[in-house]
Amino acid sequence: MKKNAESSKRYCLRLFMLSVIYLSFTQPSYSATKEDAVPAATIQADRVVSGKVINEKGEALPGVNVIVKGSFVGAHTDSAGEYQITVPPNRDTLVFSFTGYEIQEAPVDDRKIIDVTLKQLSSEMNEVVVVGFGKQKKITTVGAQSSVNAEELKMPVANLTNLVAGRIAGIIGVQRSGEPGFDNSEIYIRGISTFTSSSPLVLVDGVERSFNNIDPEDIASFTVLKDASATAVYGVRGANGVILIETKKGRSGKTRINAQIDYGLSEFTRLPKFADGVTYLQVSNEAYRNSNPSDPLPRYSQERIDATANGTDPDLAPNVNWFDVIFNRYGNNRRARVNASGGSDKAQYYLSIGYYDETGMFRTDQLAQYNSAIRFTRYNFTSNLTLNLTKSTKVDFGASGWISNGNYPGSSTGAIFNAAYVMPPITIPVKYSNGLFSQPRTGDMGNPYTMLTQSGYATRFESQLLSNIRVTQNFDFITKGLSMTGMFSFDNNNAHNIARTKSVDAYLATGRGEEGELDLTQTAIGTNYLGYSRENGGSRQFYLESAINYNRTFGKHQVSGLLLYNQSDKVDAFAGDFISSIPYRYMGLAGRLTYAYDTRYLAEANFGYNGSETFAPDHRFGFFPSYGVGWVASQEKFLENIKDVISFLKFRFTYGEVGNSQIGGRRFAYIATVGNGGGYDYGRNNTNNSIGGLGFGDYAVDVSWERAKKYNLGIELRTWKDAISLTTELFREERRGIFRQRGDVPWFVGIGSLPYANLGAVNNKGLDATLEINKPLGKEFKLGFKGNFTWNRALVLDDANAPWPYPWQQRIGRKLGQRFGYIALGLFQSEDEIANSPYQPGTNKPGDIKYKDLNGDGRIDSYDQAPIGYGSIPEIVYGFGPTFSWKNWSLAAWFKGISNVDIALYGDGFRPFTYGGERGNLLAAISDRWAPGNPDPHPFYPRITYGADNMNFEGSSWWVKNGAFLRMQTVQLNYEFKDMKWLQRAGMSSFDLYFIGYNLLTVSGFKLWDVELGDGRGSQYPLLKTYNLGLRCNF
Known part of the structure; x- marks a missing residue:
């Protein structure tokens, strides 16, 4: 039996071709030492x-x-x-x-x-957490940080960003697309505090890298640093928060092999629903009659309506649901991964390979000679090796990366989705009965089916190789607790896009001839061959780091220190211009000093001194300090008597300054661009022209980084013998020096292009909290619960614009990203009400939206626009989930919710008959509209008209809808096989079968499309719900 087990392990190891390389490294550790050498007689x-x-x-x-x-x-x-x-x-x-x-x-x-x-x-005394450029015991940290159990991230999604929002206190995140390969979420730490970039700094194994394509199985820890004490060491890169990810390392012991495979089906969470052809024709007639009451003829005859309803002539009276035409009911995804780890006291290794494949929802033409289906495939690998060269010298090698290949239609996914969204169901058939393709006359509106299946295909190939080496030297022989580390990394990324596009001949039928043949007009001339175009991109990044560390305990006194130097150099490998070819460089120093007395009284100071080549030499470097104190009250003697009730209590406060060098993608903004300033026409008939002088393009004055002052008060509490734990953080940030273009200089001054400068200011405040409950109910049943909550509100202090005429128009003191629009009072109910109300431009009738005249001048205009709604970024994000286990069964679920967010509806597709009847679909919600026979004062749609002859579809509070939702993000049911002889015969220590559901249920008052998209038209590739079955085995 033992031989069979070892045989199974050797077989699995052969799957790892890279292990050969590692064996070559580890073989020297078998060589004999003097201690091993013994006479043969003593063996x-x-x-x-x-x-x-x-x-x-x-x-x-x-x-x-x-x-x-x-x-x-x-x-x-x-x-x-x-x-x-x-x-x-x-x-x-x-x-x-x-x-x-x-x-x-x-x-x-x-x-x-x-x-x-x-x-x-003892958990509170020995738990170690990841901090900036190092690790600390959790009990002695004073900074605000949160982490998530890596096991919670092992879900059937291609993009890791889609799992962290709602699982970690302090992270605000929303997913805006479900398209395979382009489905990453927008991530913000404690919200948005600037007009420029708010993206956090992400470090993977200590190096700035993206985490979108990391295999969750390879993650050992995922930590979010939120306050200045935690991020000050990153200086000009730390203002937006920091995410630290560490990949798994090997452990001493015999080789452990883990294998996993699963398969899943996917479908859309919610697609927009449209009216059918008959409803479209009837509502179109109603809208035409509302706009043209003197015309006795309807827009469409009853004969046309009957033909559409009966389907007697699908060529000339089509009735097409375009989403049914272009989308399949289900897609699928597949995952497989294997990893191995082990080693001795001399060397430890971790190796893994992973595979992910996802097929999109678009249909394909089986007769086409190419594949236009959406498919995203990715291969991951990770290899980490630790060598203990001596008792005081350790070397860590790391190499990882991924290769992905995406296949897409020749037309962009957004263009196809938009075409299906705005194409009326009655305009054209999918194709005519004679086999010819159809297309309307409207030049910017194509046939969704031909755009999907007859436009060729496109591929996107990406590869990334990440490598690093770290050497740690212990100098205990000089003084206990002293060590030095040095690290070098090299990352290489490449992307290649190839488009093989084509088009087809298309026609529009206008009637039938005497013999019933279609009268056709050609509306598009096709190429009928696959063209070729290619785009290349990529980058190379070098990173160097060297640090001195000191950590020592003197009785009840614990002291640690860090002094670190780092620099990076990133090159655009396919730069298209001179500016882009200049390397992106960063250089800096970082330091930390911590002190703890009896693990009760804590103090910490950090600094970052660093800069960026983006700024002028005199403004290139900055100093960013932070300070923090803490008190572990539960260590005091006067609380010993209530240890069973309050097992742990800690207070901490931090203040610091950090910077943001991401100023809207501008490089060398301090250098003005000078060009031709235009000219003057003169002479007979203005036939001559002279240069009027030189003109300045966008330029900036004394540009530097943004600077943020951050305050944080944290409380950590554990009660009832650690069964319940609660961490609460209150925070405030004042961000100043935000890069903005001046808007307070009047036009008559004569400056054509106003300068940029560090002018903007924003105040951000809020709180985040984490609650955990773990309660065993007997030996075989365990119950757990975890939840978190984040709220923030950012207010504009200075936006560099001129004051507005009225108080309700002011942007100062308003939310960052605040929407402005008209205040809807309801619908006009009579002609008398219209006559006695302030003037509104257009032809107003009963059923039209009535707006509030804020300045009392008797007319509705731009001066009556005021703040409406919350905005597209949620103020509140929360998540919670229970866990249950009983014997071999376990069940876990996770719910994600957002609130204080809304969606502002706009544009064609949502707006009926924008261009008459030629363009624009009708949402099924059109059934809830005002009409003379349905004078509902609160319908979804007001009075429907042709074109834009009133103010019904102006931006207003009428069209701002609540975007809050609660979503069951994941649910996992697992059964573990154990204590079975067949497991031992197969060499397995455990074997699991599981089901994972993702995005299975969403509760929201918004029903038009997936509410998380945040899109005012619903014309984005929807999010997906998935159902996965899988197995996992450990050897």
Whole structure:
């Protein structure tokens, strides 16, 4: 049986071609040392040792690592806590290790049975968390940071950004598209505090990198740094918060192999629903009659309506649901991944490969000689190797990356979706009965089907290789706690887009001839061959880091320090102009000093001194300090008597300054561009022209980084023997020096292009909180709950614009991103009401929207626009989820919600008959409209007209809809097989079957399309719900 298990492991290892490389590194560790060298006469035989590992409560501990000290020989305890291991000659110590417990060593001597009791670590005293440029014990940190269990991120999604919003306190995130390969979420830490870029700094294994395409299986920790104390060491890059991701490393012990595969179906969460052809014709007649009451003839005859209803002539009276034409009911996704880890006290390794494949929802033409279906495929790999060269020298090697290939229609996904959105159901058929393709006369409105299936195809190939090496040297022989680290990384990214596009001949039928043949007019001339175009992109990045660390305890005094230098150099490998070809460079120093007395009284100071080549030499570098203090009140003697009620209580406060060098994509903004300033025409008939002088393009004055002052008050509480934990943060930020173009200089001054400067200012405040409950209910049933909440509100202090005429128009003191529009009072109910109301431009009738005259001048105009709604970025994001486990079963769910957000509806498709009847579909919500026979004062649609002869579709509070929702983001049901003989025969330690559902349920008052898209027209590729079945096995 044991041989079979080892055979299975060797077979799985062959799947990892990269392991050969690592074996070449680790082989030297087998070489003999002086301690190993013994006379042949003293060589002993192998010894078999067995035993049981329990905790202090006497409970068996499965999965404990048992290794022979100084060798690769290792084993794991089974579900009963029992183990068996072969001890080679001249090795006489076993090492027992398990997460959350103290490492214990046991001498073998002549014993054949060794039972061990492991002591549990005190969580608050020993838990280590990731901080900027290092790690600290959690109990001594004073900065605001949150993390998520890496296990919660292992979901069937291609893009990791879609999982973090709502799972981590402090993160505001929304997903705006479900298109495979382009479905990443917008992520903000504690909201938006600037008019420029609000993207956080993301570091993967200490290097600035994107995390969109990381395989969740490879993540060891995911941490968010939120306040200045946590981010000041990043200086000009830290104002928008920092996300730290660490990938998995190897552990000592025998090789552990994990394999997983799953398959899933996907469908849209919600598609816009449109009226059918008959309803479209009838409403069109109503709208035409409302706009042309003197015309006795309808827009469409009853004969046309009957033909559409009966389907007697689909060529001339079509009735097409374009979404049904272009979309399949289901798509699918597939995942597979394998990883292996292990090692000895000399070397440890982690290797993984992953595969993800997703097929989109678009239909294809089976007769086409090319594939225009949406399909996104990605291959990931990660390899981390740790070598302990000596007792004081450690080297970490890391190499990872991914390769992706996307296939798409020749026309863009957005163009196809938009065409289906605005194409009326009665304009053209999919294609005519004689096989010819159709297209209307309107030049900017194509046939959605031909755009999808007859426009060729496009491919996008991307590859990324990430590599780094870190050397850590311990200098305990000089003074205890002193060490130095050095790191170098090189990243390479390439992207290649190839478009093979074509078009087809298309026609519009205007009637039938005497013999019934179609009268056709050609509306498009096709190419009928695949063209070719290519775009290349890519970058190369070098990063260098060197640091001195000090960490030491003197009795009750704990002191640590850090001094670090780093620099990076990033080059656009396919730069198209001189400015883009100049490397993006960054250089800086960072420092930290911490002090803790008796783990009760805490103090910390950080600084970042760094800069960017973006700014002028005199403004290139800046100093960013931060300070923090903390008090672990639960360590005080006067609280000892209530330890069972309040097991942990900590207060902390931080203040600091950080910067933001992301100024809207502008490089070298301090350098003015000078060009021809235009000329004057003179002479007979103005036939001559002279140069009027030189003109300045966009230029800036003393441009520098934005500077943010941040304050944070945090409280950590655990009660009832750690069964309940609560962390609450109150924060405030004042961001000044925001890069803005002046808007307060009047036109008559004569300056054509106003300068840019660090003028804007924003105040942001809010709170975030995390609640966890873990309560065992007996030995076999466990119940858990986790929730988090984030609220922020950012107000504009200065936007560099001139004052507005009226108080309600002022932007100062308003929310950042605040919408402005008319205040709708309802609908006009009579002609008398219209006559006695302020003047509104256009032809107004009962059923039209009535607006509020804010300035009392008797007319509705731009001076009556005021703040409406919250905006498109939510102020509140929250998430919560219960977990249950009973025997071999486990069930977990996660709900994500957003609030204080809205959607402003606009544009054709949503707006009926914008261009008469030629363009614009009708949403099914058209059934809820005002009409003489349905004088509802609060319908969805007001009176419907042809064209734009009134103010019904101006931006106003009428069209601002609540965008709040609660979504069941994930649900996972798992069954674990254990204690079965067939597992042992297969060499497996565990085997799991599971079901995962993603985006299965959404509760929202907004029903037109997926509310999270935040789009005012609903013309985006919708989000997906998925159903996945899979299996996971561990060897």
